[in-house]
Amino acid sequence: MRALLCRAWGAVDGLEVAESDAPRPGPGQVLIEVRATAVNYADAIMVGGTYQTKPPLPFSPGLETAGTVLAIGEGVTRVAPGDRVMALLHYGGMAEQALADAADTWRIPDGMGWRDAAAFPVAYFSSDVALRWAGRLEAGETLLVLGAAGGVGLTAVEIGKAMGARVIAAASTAEKLAAARDHGADELINYASEDLKTRMREVTGERGADVCFDPVGGDLFDAALSSLGWGGRYVHVGFVGGVPQVPANRLLVKNRAALGSALRYYRWHAPDKLATSVAALLGWYGEGRLRPLVTHELPLERGVEALQLLTQRRAHGRVLVVPGAPL
Ligand SMILES: NC(=O)c1ccc[n+]([C@@H]2O[C@H](COP(=O)([O-])OP(=O)(O)OC[C@H]3O[C@@H](n4cnc5c(N)ncnc54)[C@H](OP(=O)(O)O)[C@@H]3O)[C@@H](O)[C@H]2O)c1
Structure with missing residues (x-):
């Protein structure tokens, strides 16, 4: 699969698109075919090597994603292959496929498009x-x-x-x-x-x-x-x-x-509180009271530019990276 790869800690302009092995879902994990991943400021901090999580190199940044479930690991009942999901990730969203913990994966409600789903998890949940x-x-x-x-x-x-x-x-x-x-x-x-x-x-x-x-x-x-x-x-x-x-x-x-x-x-220490928050948010979304603002949709090849919109303070709303066909 194609992925935006970080091979060394540093500025985001060191990232490059390359072929990478597709991940496989282990027990409790979900493999997602990525439709769109929203960029977060924390992606740049992770690429710089100073985030709380320091993945083994090389890795793809991307702390959330929206896409279709391709496969599930042992013990996963929350979602099934073919489901449209949005997910929080440890990293890895800026790639054609990404792994999520099943517990951090939510079915996308009917009526919510890819754009809104990709913009939703980190910003609204946080x-x-x-x-x-x-x-x-x-x-x-x-x-x-x-x-x-x-x-x-x-x-x-x-x-x-x-x-x-x-x-x-x-x-x-x-x-x-x-x-x-x-x-x-x-x-x-x-x-x-x-x-x-x-x-x-x-x-x-x-x-x-x-x-x-x-x-x-x-x-x-x-x-x-x-x-x-x-x-x-x-x-x-x-x-x-x-x-x-x-x-x-x-x-x-x-x-x-x-x-x-x-x-x-909250994901690790208070999942009940997070679940209450997510239910309230999806309720408000259904009532039209939350309107995710997506200002940019860039292909994987322009992932560095997507991150720079945030690091250079030029973004507002959400910036999406879209690895496949435009949304
Ligand atoms: N605690 C959590 O659960 C959680 C979750 C998500 C994000 N975060 C953190 O929240 C922060 C914002 O993340 P985000 O993804 O929302 O970022 P973002 O979209 O880039 O927004 C950050 C905002 O900060 C302002 N800003 C002030 N000084 C800046 C600077 N030197 N560089 C860039 N922006 C600057 C900008 O607005 P103005 O130009 O109007 O000042 C910008 O709109 C990050 O530190 C991130 O790690 C925390």
Whole structure:
């Protein structure tokens, strides 16, 4: 099969398309013929060799996929050959075939096309577990989303609205903010041209936000923490802008909490909570309340370019890599 291969740790431009042995499903595994795989920022971190998972070289990046089940391993009853599925992967989605654990595989509902299915698992699942279980976001509360047009950011905007929150979307360009507005954001802040702390005070008054969803970190952290009101919850999802250090005194004075949320650990430590999140998400999708935004669909040969859209901060919504016929 053809695969986008990482042969050495480094920048994503070192990846190349080459022939590779097709994987075989072991016990509890599912072999999927890939229709489309969404690119995640974490793919670039994995290729750089600094992600939590460091696969043996060579490997293909790709943390999720949508496709058709080709074969199942011993003991798999959750899906069957021929099923259309979406799946979370350890890696390997940017290839013509990929292996998933059966437990991380979901049948694609009728009425959900390949495009939406490919864009769905990592972004929506991650944002939902972060807001539902870590942030404990409630209807009527105010949610600040940083990086609000990115992969997880835009889904956090939609999920925040579906949960009944007032959503403040913060991003770096007018185009990204327009996407957040289109997906339900109530208020917009351009943190490249406006002072986040000042604008948050204008938008929320003395009350501040109840929850901050942060996939960015870095320089935005200080202002975002200051913008949390009494009892506010700061949810760390990622740190593309740098790893922030949390000053405990500023948590104490307003009874704030700072929490981490990583989808991968829900898969292993709280599968019941993840199942609740997935059921809620698919319910909202069926009601038309979630609308995955796919802005690019590139063939496997342009996989490096797909990843660079994220690493160069040029993407919004989801970027898909399509190994076979266009969707
Ligand atoms: N914890 C979890 O379960 C989980 C799940 C998925 C992803 N993540 C993490 O969340 C982060 C975002 O992932 P993603 O796939 O959503 O990425 P993405 O689509 O590229 O979105 C990241 C956003 O961050 C902003 N940003 C700020 N500084 C940036 C920089 N130096 N380079 C690139 N983007 C920058 C960009 O928006 P502006 O230009 O508007 O600032 C961009 O839209 C990553 O750290 C990823 O590992 C965590």
